[in-house]
Each structure stands twice: as C-alpha cells, then as structure tokens.
Amino acid sequence: MIRTWCAIGFMACVSVMPADLRAEQIDISIGYLRLETPPRAVLSGLDPIPPARGIDGAELALKDNQTTGGFLGHQYTMDVVSIAPDGDVIAAAQAMFGTHDLVLLDMAAGALLQVVDLPAAQAALVFNVSEKAPALRGADCRANLFHTVPELGIEADALMQVLMEKRWTKLALIEGPSAEDAALAQSYRDAARKFGLKIVSEAKWSFDTDLRRAASREVPLFTQDFKAHDVVLVADAHDDFARYIEHNTWEPRPVAGAVGLVAEAWAPVVEQWGAAQLQSRFEDLTQRDMTAEDYAAWAAVRVIGEAVTRTGSAEPDVLRDYILSDGFELAAFQGRPLSFRTWNGQMRQPIPVVNAQAQVASAPPDGFEHARNPLDTLGLDQMESDCHAFEN
Amino acid sequence: MLLKTKMSASLLALAFALPATASEIWVSNEKDDTLSVIDIDTLEVVRTIEVGERPRGITFNSDFTRLYICASDSDAVQVMDPETGEILHDLPSGEDPEQFVLHPDDRHLWIANEDDAVTTVVDVETRKVVAQINVGIEPEGMAVSPDGKTVITTSETTNMAHWINTETHEIYANTLVDARPRHAEFVKDGSELWVSSEIGGTITVFDTVDQSEAGKIHFEIQGVHPDLIQPVGFELTPDHKTAFVALGPSNHVAVVNTETLAVEDYILVGRRVWHMAFSPDYSQLFTTNGVSGDVTVIDVASRKPVKTIKVGRFPWGAAVRP
Numbered sequence: 001m002i003r004t005w006c007a008i009g010f011m012a013c014v015s016v017m018p019a020d021l022r023a024e025q026i027d028i029s030i031g032y033l034r035l036e037t038p039p040r041a042v043l044s045g046l047d048p049i050p051p052a053r054g055i056d057g058a059e060l061a062l063k064d065n066q067t068t069g070g071f072l073g074h075q076y077t078m079d080v081v082s083i084a085p086d087g088d089v090i091a092a093a094q095a096m097f098g099t100h101d102l103v104l105l106d107m108a109a110g111a112l113l114q115v116v117d118l119p120a121a122q123a124a125l126v127f128n129v130s131e132k133a134p135a136l137r138g139a140d141c142r143a144n145l146f147h148t149v150p151e152l153g154i155e156a157d158a159l160m161q162v163l164m165e166k167r168w169t170k171l172a173l174i175e176g177p178s179a180e181d182a183a184l185a186q187s188y189r190d191a192a193r194k195f196g197l198k199i200v201s202e203a204k205w206s207f208d209t210d211l212r213r214a215a216s217r218e219v220p221l222f223t224q225d226f227k228a229h230d231v232v233l234v235a236d237a238h239d240d241f242a243r244y245i246e247h248n249t250w251e252p253r254p255v256a257g258a259v260g261l262v263a264e265a266w267a268p269v270v271e272q273w274g275a276a277q278l279q280s281r282f283e284d285l286t287q288r289d290m291t292a293e294d295y296a297a298w299a300a301v302r303v304i305g306e307a308v309t310r311t312g313s314a315e316p317d318v319l320r321d322y323i324l325s326d327g328f329e330l331a332a333f334q335g336r337p338l339s340f341r342t343w344n345g346q347m348r349q350p351i352p353v354v355n356a357q358a359q360v361a362s363a364p365p366d367g368f369e370h371a372r373n374p375l376d377t378l379g380l381d382q383m384e385s386d387c388h389a390f391e392n
Numbered sequence: 393m394l395l396k397t398k399m400s401a402s403l404l405a406l407a408f409a410l411p412a413t414a415s416e417i418w419v420s421n422e423k424d425d426t427l428s429v430i431d432i433d434t435l436e437v438v439r440t441i442e443v444g445e446r447p448r449g450i451t452f453n454s455d456f457t458r459l460y461i462c463a464s465d466s467d468a469v470q471v472m473d474p475e476t477g478e479i480l481h482d483l484p485s486g487e488d489p490e491q492f493v494l495h496p497d498d499r500h501l502w503i504a505n506e507d508d509a510v511t512t513v514v515d516v517e518t519r520k521v522v523a524q525i526n527v528g529i530e531p532e533g534m535a536v537s538p539d540g541k542t543v544i545t546t547s548e549t550t551n552m553a554h555w556i557n558t559e560t561h562e563i564y565a566n567t568l569v570d571a572r573p574r575h576a577e578f579v580k581d582g583s584e585l586w587v588s589s590e591i592g593g594t595i596t597v598f599d600t601v602d603q604s605e606a607g608k609i610h611f612e613i614q615g616v617h618p619d620l621i622q623p624v625g626f627e628l629t630p631d632h633k634t635a636f637v638a639l640g641p642s643n644h645v646a647v648v649n650t651e652t653l654a655v656e657d658y659i660l661v662g663r664r665v666w667h668m669a670f671s672p673d674y675s676q677l678f679t680t681n682g683v684s685g686d687v688t689v690i691d692v693a694s695r696k697p698v699k700t701i702k703v704g705r706f707p708w709g710a711a712v713r714p
Contacts, residue, residue: 064529064550067550068529071552071566274572306551309568329570331548331549331590336619373619
C-alpha cells in the first residue's frame with residue numbers, strides 16, 4: 001500500500017512503501033449487519049439516537065486496522081447492511097454469510113439467534129455488538145458467537161461495586177413499564193444482592209403525563225414514600241423518564257442507573273488511559289461523541305484486527321482459538337487489557353462509572369478481587385453460567 | 393523562589409544576577425501547562441514556567457542552551473531559552489506532538505504526532521518540516537541510534553516499532569511488539585533496541601543487526617495484579633548494565649540487569665509513574681508520578697526512594713540540565 005502525505009505545503013511529500021513483516025497478502029472482509037429498531041416515543045427529544053450509532057465505531061476501528069494492515073500486507077474492508085425494522089433480516093444474513101465469515105450483528109436477541117443459527121453462519125465468527133440480554137451468555141450462548149457489548153449484569157455489578165465502595169448501600173428503585181425496564185431492574189436487584197446492598201423501596205413508573213412540564217410537581221410526591229435511602233436507582237432502558245427524576249426527588253439524594261451515576265462501557269467523558277485520543281479520532285470521523293454502542297462495535301473490529309495481526313490468518317477457527325487463548329489481549333483505552341471469557345465468549349472489560357461531566361470510577365474499584373482476574377467480579381462468572389457451547 | 397514568565401524584565405534580571413544555578417531536573421506538567429524546575433542540591437522546585445498547552449516530551453540540545461517542548465494541544469514544539477525561561481519561537485511540528493528525539497546532529501527533531509499517525513522531521517535551524525513519514529496509529533516512543541542512522545517510532549494502537557532510515561526517511565522494517573508500546577531506547581552502543589509495552593506488560597529486546605527479537609523482560613510484583621504492571625518510560629545507567637523501568641499504575645520502578653534481563657529490585661514511588669531523568673553524576677534518579685502530581689527522588693546506589701517533591705498537575709516528561 002502506497003500512501004502519500006502532503007498535509008503541509010512546504011514540506012517534501014514522502015511516499016512510503018512499508019516493509020512487510022510477512023510476505024503473504026491477506027484480505028479480511030468484515031460484515032456489519034444491523035436490524036433497525038422501530039423509533040420509540042420518549043418524553044424528551046434532547047438526545048436523538050445517532051443514525052449510525054455502532055456503525056461509526058466499526059468504521060473507526062476499520063481505519064485503525066487498515067493502517068496496521070498496511071505494514072503487514074493485510075487488507076481490511078467492511079460491508080455494512082442495515083435492514084429496516086420490517087425488512088427480511090434472514091435473507092440479508094444469508095447473503096452476508098455467503099461472502100463474509102467475520103460478521104458483526106447489531107440487533108435484538110430474537111433476530112440475533114435466528115441469524116446465528118443459520119446453517120450459513122456455522123463456519124463464521126460472529127460478534128454481538130448491541131444486545132445485552134444475559135441469556136445470550138447463558139443458556140442461549142453459541143460457540144461461534146462472541147459479545148463485545150457487556151451483558152446487563154456487568155453494568156449493574158459495576159454500579160453496585162462503586163456504590164458499595166462509597167457505602168451508599170440503601171437504595172430506592174424506580175422501574176419503568178417496559179419489558180426492558182423490568183430486565184434492567186432485575187439486574188439491579190441481582191447485583192445489589194451479590195454485593196450486599198439493600199433495595200429498601202421500589203416503585204413502578206406509570207405516569208403518562210408530559211414530565212417536561214410536570215416533573216417538579218409529580219416526582220417529589222412519587223418519591224415521598226420511599227424508606228430511608230442513600231441513592232435513587234432508575235431502571236429506564238429507553239431514556240424515557242429518567243432524566244426528570246434527578247433534582248426532583250423528595251429527599252435530596254443522588255440518582256443512579258439510567259441517569260446521574262451511570263455504569264456503561266464507554267461515555268464521552270472517559271479521558272484517562274489515552275482515551276482522549278480515541279475520543280478525538282472518533283469525533284474527527286463523525287463530528288459527534290462516541291457512545292457505548294460505538295465502543296462495542298469498535299472493539300469487535302479491533303479484536304478481529306488484533307487476532308489477524310498476531311496469527312497472520314483470517315480463518316475464523318484460527319482467530320477463534322487465538323481470541324480465547326491466554327495470549328490474546330486488546331489495548332482498548334481502559335487501563336487494563338481486554339480479553340474474552342472462555343466459558344461464554346463475553347469480552348472482559350473494565351466499566352467506566354460516570355456522570356454527565358466526568359468519570360467517577362472505573363469498575364471494579366480496588367478491593368474487589370477475584371482468583372482469576374478482578375474483571376471477573378463483573379457479570380456472569382464461570383460457576384454461574386449456563387452456557388455449555390464453549391465446553392470442548 | 394518561584395518565577396513566572398510574566399514577571400517584568402527588571403525582576404528577571406535581578407533574579408538571574410544571583411549565583412550560577414546548580415544542576416536541575418526539568419519536569420513537564422501535562423495538565424498545568426507548566427514546567428517545574430527542581431534544584432538537585434536542595435531538592436526543591438525553584439522555578440515554575442508557563443508553556444504551551446499539554447506539555448509532554450521535553451529535551452535539551454547538546455550544550456543545554458535550548459529546551460525543546462512538545463506542547464501537544466498547541467500543536468507545536470516550543471523552543472525555550474532555559475536561562476530566562478522565555479519561549480523563543482515555535483517549530484512546526486505537525487498535529488499533537490507527544491514525544492520526540494533530537495538527532496545526534498543536534499539539528500533534526502524527530503517528532504511523534506500522536507493524532508495523525510505520522511512522524512515529522514523538523515530542521516530546528518531553518519524551522520521547516522523536512523519530511524513526514526506515515527507510521528502506525530498513535531505514534532509515541534521515539535529513539536535514535538547512536539550512529540544517527542536509524543530512528544524508531546513506536547505506535548500504540550498498531551503495536552509496532554517502525555525502523556526508519558534517517559537518510560532516506562523510509563521505513564525499512566516494522567516489528568510487532570506487545571500491546572501499547574510507549575517508549576524505545578537503543579542499548580549497548582546501539583546493538584540492541586528496547587521497546588516497552590504498557591498493556592502487554594513487557595519490554596521487548598531486539599537485535600538491531602537483523603531486527604530479530606532477542607529477549608523479553610517480564611515483571612512481577614507481589615500483591616499487584618499483572619494487568620496493573622505497565623512498563624512505560626525507562627532509563628539506563630551510563631555503562632548500560634542496569635535499567636530503571638517505570639511501571640505506571642503499579643507505582644513501582646523496576647531495576648533490570650541488562651545482561652540477564654532479570655529484575656533485581658522494585659522501588660516504590662508515587663502514583664502512575666511515567667518517565668525519569670538521572671542527576672548528572674547518576675547518583676540520583678527522578679521519576680514523574682502522573683496521578684500523585686509529584687516527583688520521587690531515588691538514591692541509585694541503595695535503590696531506595698529518599699524524597700518526594702510536589703510539582704504541578706500530571707507531571708509527565710523529565711530532563712536533566714547539568
């Protein structure tokens with residue numbers, strides 16, 4: 001690959017033919033298949049979902065891989081296919097697996113399992129970049145399915161660890177009306193039990209008012225009956241009502257979960273460990289902030305790149321073996337190497353715990369130890385996992 | 393005595409009429425946009441000098457009459473008169489210069505442009521960019537061979553050392569290292585190249601004749617998880633028999649025997665130790681501790697920390713001025 005750089009007018013342009021580490025040319029063709037979710041009505045229009053959320057992260061990682069590949073004779077390309085909510089994702093997947101055996105899936109669990117179970121997908125290496133459902137890491141796991149997006153329990157555990165470290169152990173939980181809200185609330189309950197925090201009160205969000213006008217009147221009354229608590233936890237999976245809870249509670253308490261103190265795989269405020277560089281490269285590419293969804297897709301493409309670089313192969317089974325080996329580690333701007341759980345294919349990662357302005361902590365905090373790796377204090381550990389597809 | 397560059401000329405003149413200064417350690421404070429100057433005799437900060445945004449790499453020219461400063465967020469390399477603390481001019485550096493090396497010809501600065509995947513060569517006399525060379529993503533570590541024929545750039549996300557011919561400005565070899573390489577040095581008269589890998593937790597030793605891997609240094613500290621042992625900057629004694637390696641958030645400096653590649657000691661320092669500089673007689677080693685905002689002074693003979701000196705926020709680079 002010959003590239004010429006002439007950014008500054010008065011300097012000599014230098015054409016570089018990088019020396020190849022390995023003579024063998026490899027073409028790595030990555031597929032990105034998305035089934036779009038229908039738009040969902042939420043109370044506030046302040047934070048629209050970027051149309052290329054996730055895809056942009058993969059594009060950035062593709063550029064990273066292409067630069068590295070240029071020195072090695074490895075050529076990376078990516079094809080993005082996005083299917084409308086009522087489109088035929090199975091047909092699209094058939095076509096995708098006909099030409100790609102390294103595929104990122106950006107879709108909900110039901111469609112994702114149908115796609116992964118296609119005969120055409122069996123020889124492929126597939127990365128789940130958006131679905132957090134714990135079952136995909138448990139009973140519904142698949143041997144060729146890796147997850148770079150954390151499961152719900154990883155984020156919930158991260159939040160509880162940080163609350164525990166602060167000794168803010170009495171929690172009041174507000175649960176939204178959707179099935180996703182219920183799953184999120186359950187992940188908070190499970191995590192609270194795991195780390196010894198107590199949910200002292202619970203309330204179901206059932207308002208149908210427009211809270212942009214009424215929050216200051218309704219929320220104090222709604223939260224008035226909570227027993228003595230340190231923190232209000234909000235289970236709102238769709239960014240619907242949570243933003244109206246903070247600073248409207250009866251008691252002056254911090255809010256956590258969907259808003260306030262939030263545990264998520266990436267956020268625009270993450271800046272340590274060289275993260276500012278990744279943020280600025282992403283912003284240069286997209287003119288917007290990098291989200292957790294972008295990070296999961298970025299990580300998946302970088303995982304492929306790292307495995308191809310180290311093995312000199314683009315064969316899915318070679319890459320799979322390497323990704324699951326002790327030798328695999330990905331530097332990913334979180335201060336610790338990322339790797340994969342050998343029992344269910346979940347990426348092992350620190351979780352930033354942030355507010356809107358700054359990173360508060362990186363979970364696990366000091367003191368949360370594990371015989372294997374402190375990161376395995378987050379989410380489904382080997383003993384708890386119902387996944388058997390990875391047992392050889 | 394704390395001097396700001398904003399002081400009036402008369403005050404400056406008065407200050408520098410004082411007896412000649414002792415040897416100094418200069419430290420760049422990444423999040424204060426300042427340099428702290430430590431007097432080696434008193435082990436105190438005697439000057440704090442305002443510079444460009446996010447200063448990181450700093451280096452003196454061969455006769456110590458000029459200091460070069462990578463002001464990363466100002467997208468410039470600044471040239472300072474270290475006597476007065478005055479910025480004389482900026483050099484074109486390319487975007488986001490992080491680290492650099494001065495070629496033995498004392499004339500060409502080789503600069504890693506972290507945001508741009510480029511190494512920039514600047515002539516400090518003509519103040520012009522001589523060449524830009526495409527390298528991997530997030531270039532950082534820079535080293536020049538003692539004969540001046542090879543410059544190394546390491547790239548953090550590409551995980552390579554790029555070997556550049558300084559005559560042709562072309563890359564003649566790329567060697568993979570462990571994850572997130574940070575710093576490179578030529579060792580033992582240029583017969584070896586060492587590259588530290590922050591996330592990989594190792595230093596890779598290369599034979600410079602054929603760029604083959606000749607060894608790897610591993611670190612292990614009781615009670616510290618291996619993921620937190622992150623080698624970054626390192627410095628060698630003049631005989632190149634001993635290396636001191638900063639291990640980042642493990643808050644230790646390792647002492648490495650360069651013959652056996654075995655670690656002989658671990659020295660506790662401040663939090664997230666980055667880089668180091670020796671005193672002119674090599675009896676003391678000064679480490680920049682990014683998170684704790686201080687400098688640890690290590691007695692080289694006893695390998696013990698002897699003092700902590702408060703500097704600015706997030707100290708990063710260090711350089712000695714005899």
